[in-house]
Amino acid sequence: MRQLTFLGPGRLEWQEVPAPALEGRGQALVRPVVATTCDLDRWMISGGAPTPPGPFPLGHEFVAEVVEVGDDVRSVAPGARVTVPFSISCGECDRCRRGITASCTAVPVGAMYGVPVRGQWGGAMSDLVRVPFADAMLVPLPDQVASTTVASLSDNLPDAWRAVAPHLATRPGAEVLVAGGGAVSIALFAVDIALGLGASRVVYLDEDPERCDLAERLGAEVREGAPPARAGRFGITLDASSTHPGLHCALRSTEPGGVCTSSGIYFEATTPMPLLEMFTNGITFITARASSRPIIPDILAAVVDGRIHPERITSRVVPWDDAVHALLEVPTKLVMERS
């Protein structure tokens, strides 16, 4: 089969590799039909983040068609169109039962598609992908939802959702601050989700004029430029800046008793934080790889009823075969579609 392989920053190529096969009765083989870039992929391709040495199959955000299932699989059948969570999870261990599917105990910590974290699980931009726990992982898509709309349902869309949706539920109508610029699509998804779920105001910070324009079209109040020391007081804040000034701005702009989530990923052993201010103001800080699987149904429901519009964050859709060239241009959110 053909697979898009990451060789190193700026180096991608299609390779012929052996196709995966079913290795257990609870598994499925799926054929990706739409894939997109996680914000982490953009960093790896551009050399902006430390990457494991290649070669490895790229991509962990995708919609796929089920091709074959093992005898024990009950929830999907060949032909079903499904979203595939980026992290591998069994659905049955203690952590999976508590919704922490990103840290499933049945697989090594961090096991995921598209990045070789203690194992190789395949990549989204391939002809065939093996899903180890099909009933636990796969979520069928409703007919009315286009695959390109929910290409990011595997990872970045749930990452943005977890940063705002549960906190808006306990603080209805809260004001939300989003510091963008690092995890670029997560930040923009968060703007759309916050407004769709009833935030009274969303302020978006970024130095990039194009992303600021998009955030404004989504309905945010935009502040273009470097993050200020403090941008106001918000019940809910998201640091998707991946910079110390952005992180500190989000933390210092969180109102007493508020919650700040960081999706920025800091590739350093220790990151400075204003802990005394956070202590004094009683700020809750959350950072984690998103546990996508349990929240995918809620996100899908919000797409179906028109509260959120993830397709507005897509910057470009290209044919599958054009993926290498288009990926090397590193657009905000590139979607690749098989014809």
Ligand SMILES: [Zn+2]
């Ligand atoms: Zn990702």
Ligand SMILES: [Zn+2]
């Ligand atoms: Zn598990």
